[in-house]
Amino acid sequence: MSAAQQQATEGDDGYNFAYLDEQTKRMIRRCLLKAVAVPGYQVPFGGREMPLPYGWGTGGMQVTASIIGRDDTLKVIDQGADDTTNAVNIRRFFARVAEVPTTESTAEASIVQTRHRVPEDPMREDQIIVYQVPQPEPLRPLEPREIECRKMHAYKEYGLMQVSLYEDIARFGEIATSYSYPVMVGDRYLMSPTPIPKFDNPKMDDFPALQLFGAGREKRIYAIPPYTKVKSLDFDDHPFAVQQWEEDCALCGAEDTFLDEVILDDQGGKMYVCSDSHYCARRRAEGHEGKLSESAARAYAAAVGAAEEEEA
Amino acid sequence: MDTSSPLLRVRNLTHAYGNLLACSDISFELHSGEVLGIVGESGSGKTTLLNCLSARLAPTNGIVEYDLRGRGLSDIYALSEPERRLLLRTDWGVVMQNPRDGLRMDVSAGGNVGERLMAVGARHYGAIRQEAEDWLTKVEMDLGRMDDKPKHFSGGMQQRLQIARNLVTKPRLVFMDEPTGGLDVSVQARLLDLLRGLVRELRLSAIIVTHDLAVARLLADRLMVMKDGKVVETGLTDQVLDDPHHPYTQLLVSSVLQV
Ligand SMILES: Nc1ncnc2c1ncn2[C@@H]1O[C@H](COP(=O)(O)OP(=O)(O)O)[C@@H](O)[C@H]1O
Ligand SMILES: [Mg+2]
Ligand SMILES: [Zn+2]
Numbered sequence: 003m004s005a006a007q008q009q010a011t012e013g014d015d016g017y018n019f020a021y022l023d024e025q026t027k028r029m030i031r032r033c034l035l036k037a038v039a040v041p042g043y044q045v046p047f048g049g050r051e052m053p054l055p056y057g058w059g060t061g062g063m064q065v066t067a068s069i070i071g072r073d074d075t076l077k078v079i080d081q082g083a084d085d086t087t088n089a090v091n092i093r094r095f096f097a098r099v100a101e102v103p104t105t106e107s108t109a110e111a112s113i114v115q116t117r118h119r120v121p122e123d124p125m126r127e128d129q130i131i132v133y134q135v136p137q138p139e140p141l142r143p144l145e146p147r148e149i150e151c152r153k154m155h156a157y158k159e160y161g162l163m164q165v166s167l168y169e170d171i172a173r174f175g176e177i178a179t180s181y182s183y184p185v186m187v188g189d190r191y192l193m194s195p196t197p198i199p200k201f202d203n204p205k206m207d208d209f210p211a212l213q214l215f216g217a218g219r220e221k222r223i224y225a226i227p228p229y230t231k232v233k234s235l236d237f238d239d240h241p242f243a244v245q246q247w248e249e250d251c252a253l254c255g256a257e258d259t260f261l262d263e264v265i266l267d268d269q270g271g272k273m274y275v276c277s278d279s280h281y282c283a284r285r286r287a288e289g290h291e292g293k294l295s296e297s298a299a300r301a302y303a304a305a306v307g308a309a310e311e312e313e314a
Numbered sequence: 315m316d317t318s319s320p321l322l323r324v325r326n327l328t329h330a331y332g333n334l335l336a337c338s339d340i341s342f343e344l345h346s347g348e349v350l351g352i353v354g355e356s357g358s359g360k361t362t363l364l365n366c367l368s369a370r371l372a373p374t375n376g377i378v379e380y381d382l383r384g385r386g387l388s389d390i391y392a393l394s395e396p397e398r399r400l401l402l403r404t405d406w407g408v409v410m411q412n413p414r415d416g417l418r419m420d421v422s423a424g425g426n427v428g429e430r431l432m433a434v435g436a437r438h439y440g441a442i443r444q445e446a447e448d449w450l451t452k453v454e455m456d457l458g459r460m461d462d463k464p465k466h467f468s469g470g471m472q473q474r475l476q477i478a479r480n481l482v483t484k485p486r487l488v489f490m491d492e493p494t495g496g497l498d499v500s501v502q503a504r505l506l507d508l509l510r511g512l513v514r515e516l517r518l519s520a521i522i523v524t525h526d527l528a529v530a531r532l533l534a535d536r537l538m539v540m541k542d543g544k545v546v547e548t549g550l551t552d553q554v555l556d557d558p559h560h561p562y563t564q565l566l567v568s569s570v571l572q573v
Contacts, residue, residue: 157396161433165418165425168432171439172422172461237439 020067020100026050030068030223034214037225042187043155044138049221053095058088059117060218062134063095066115069130069214070096075103077111082119082260082277089117106280120202122259122281125211127228133198135217138224140184140194160192163235171240180245186233187226200234201244201260207232251276252294254285266301321346321487321519322367323387327376329362336362338543340376346486349513349520351534351551353527355566359543360523361411361491367521368408368489369398380487403430407480407488411495413472416479419465423450423475426464430483449478453508470501474508481512488520494529506532527567531555539563 018024026048033047052060059080070076076096080089084106092115093104105111108123117134125131141151144162154160163184170177183200187193195206206213206226213226226232236242250257252273259281261274273294276282320343329337336359344350352360365371367378369390379387383405390398402408410416417426427446428436436442447457453474464472473493480488493509494502510533513520524530530537530551537554539547539562547560558564 153395153399157399159396159399159433161429164432164437165421165429168428168439168442169422169425172424172443236437238437239440 017099019072020070020096021052022050022064022067026064027068030064033223034065034068034225037214037223038212038227040191041226041230042191042193042224044222044224047221047223049218052218054091056219059092059115059134061216061221061223062115062117062132062218063092063216064218065132065214065216065223066096066113067100069132070100070102070113072100072102074100074112075105075110076100077105077108077114077121078116079114079119079121079278079280080117082121082262083279085279107284108280118198119260119277120198120205122256122276122278125209127210129211131211131213133195133213133215135194135196135215135222136219137182137196138194138215138217138220138222140182140192140196155191158190160186160235163192164237167235167237167240171237177236177240177242183242184235186235188230189233192235193224193226193232195232199245199260200242203232203234203242204244247274249274250292251282252292254282254290255292256282256285256290264305266305318345319381319387320344321348321381322521323377323379324367325377325379327363327366327373327378329359329366329371330374331362335543337366337373340545342538342545342548344487344519344521346381346519347517349518349522349533349535351530351537352521352523352540353525353530353537353566354540356525358540360525360540362543363540364489364491364521364523368406369393369402370408403433404483405486407483407485409473409476409480409488409490409493411492413464413469413476416476417464417472420463422461422463423455423467424460426475426479427482430479434483445482446478449482450475452481452512453478454504468501469497470505473497473505477509477512481516484516486519488518490520490522492524492526493522494524494526502529509533527555539566 030047033045037043037045050064052063054060076093078089078093080086083089096102097104108114108121108125111129113130113132114121115132139151140163141154144166145151167177170179180200182194182196183203185193185195185203195203208229208231210228212228215224234242247261251259251261253275256276259276259278262277263272264275265272322344325341327337327340340363352363354360366373372391378390380390382388424443424446427449428442431442431445450457450460455471455474464475467475494505497505506529512518513533522533534551537549537551538545539554539560541562547554547558547563554563555567558567
């Protein structure tokens with residue numbers, strides 16, 4: 003934990019509500035309004051330093067800090083889980099600097115800040131989801147020149163993105179891109195839903211909640227207003243398809259969720275479990291069962307706990 | 315003389331880099347199906363002129379008009395930027411002297427050829443691939459290299475790939491800057507043969523910049539001879555090369571004969 007973070011999370015009176023000063027929040031809100039008005043368009047903003055290094059969700063945090071109010075309830079997920087170091091830190095941060103209640107339940111949250119996943123539970127019109135974005139420019143790996151990228155967006159010249167999918171098929175026989183899979187927003191702007199798995203792409207289409215994206219390092223904000231068309235790029239003869247698993251969730255038996263592979267031991271033992279930890283836990287509480295016994299659940303808890311410690 | 319409306323019309327084109335007049339007061343017309351060679355020694359302004367003609371460098375003065383489909387002769391620098399960019403990747407082709415400037419080195423040969431098709435909306439992988447195969451075959455590329463990246467290709471292969479990448483949208487007008495420059499003599503000969511065949515087969519109109527009079531003789535119907543940014547002589551290729559009038563052209567021709 004950096005010194006700055008230490009100070010911020012100690013909740014002294016030196017900090018404004020939600021950490022950012024009002025002027026910065028107004029500036030970010032203006033960018034958000036612009037982003038909502040032009041769905042999928044990357045709006046540059048004067049990013050502020052946050053008490054976390056880039057790569058830990060500073061862009062998403064600035065967006066959340068600018069929209070959060072005293073009667074909001076915040077949920078933070080990272081890789082689908084509420085209990086990873088990053089998610090816990092961000093949740094604690096806002097609990098201190100904005101004194102808002104936090105939750106692990108998607109349904110109870112008014113704001114969900116996320117890295118890597120869209121929750122499995124449906125979201126509503128009165129909710130907002132804030133994505134932490136590491137690399138907002140989908141054309142960047144193909145076209146290193148910034149000005150050229152901007153022209154491609156301005157003139158809707160997106161043939162090059164299609165070339166990258168062509169390259170996938172030529173090399174692997176199928177579109178192998180499985181994360182940050184490019185989409186067209188409202189038939190106009192190419193957007194990277196980074197870094198969620200393509201499994202979640204269909205959820206973004208016609209989504210009832212407002213979707214906001216913040217990239218801290220690149221200082222870009224973009225948005226998808228509720229009920230906007232979001233279409234994943236593909237070819238007529240290689241249509242877009244989401245990941246599928248041979249197995250169901252070993253813990254709750256869900257057949258239609260995004261699964262993480264969990265290594266259980268060093269003899270190659272593994273299982274697949276919902277990456278959305280809250281969704282999985284709720285199903286189990288409701289009595290759903292996977293094919294693995296209680297002992298496996300304990301082994302899983304131990305394995306995840308060990309991995310978390312290693313990460314931290 | 316061809317009395318039909320020209321494909322390209324250039325009037326009083328001048329381009330200056332600061333005080334340096336790289337092209338000065340150039341006027342000419344190019345008709346459909348014609349191949350014009352622009353010759354002259356290094357530094358005479360050929361590349362600058364070609365860039366101005368191909369909508370990639372706004373001239374300091376003068377007008378470049380092109381016979382746009384459905385619109386007739388139009389000032390290309392009065393078009394909006396997206397219109398110009400569309401023209402450059404559909405009805406026009408540009409073969410760059412350095413393949414690095416004209417190819418995507420990290421995209422497979424097939425992807426390089428398919429890019430223009432995808433840029434104009436092709437969305438059927440199988441059809442794009444088939445068309446890329448056809449064009450790679452036309453430029454005599456080994457289809458076994460189709461999924462390889464051009465950064466691993468020889469100079470001659472890179473140039474042939476550049477040609478396929480440009481011709482796939484069946485452009486009416488192709489600009490080429492020293493298309494055989496930097497290649498071995500035997501590779502040059504093969505590329506020239508290929509270019510000559512394609513130009514005839516596709517009835518391409520082309521403007522080819524070269525300092526090599528042998529290339530000009532093989533490909534061009536007409537020549538423009540440049541010296542210090544000015545056109546000093548123009549005419550049918552055989553006339554200009556066999557019976558040069560301007561002293562500079564005479565010098566140019568005789569120096570080639572000495573080689
Ligand atoms: N970008 C530039 N800036 C300044 N001078 C240039 C530039 N490009 C070319 N020149 C100069 O303009 C003249 C014509 O160059 P160029 O058009 O490249 O001739 P060529 O293609 O016949 O060799 C040369 O004197 C060259 O040094
Ligand atoms: Mg040159
Ligand atoms: Zn589950």
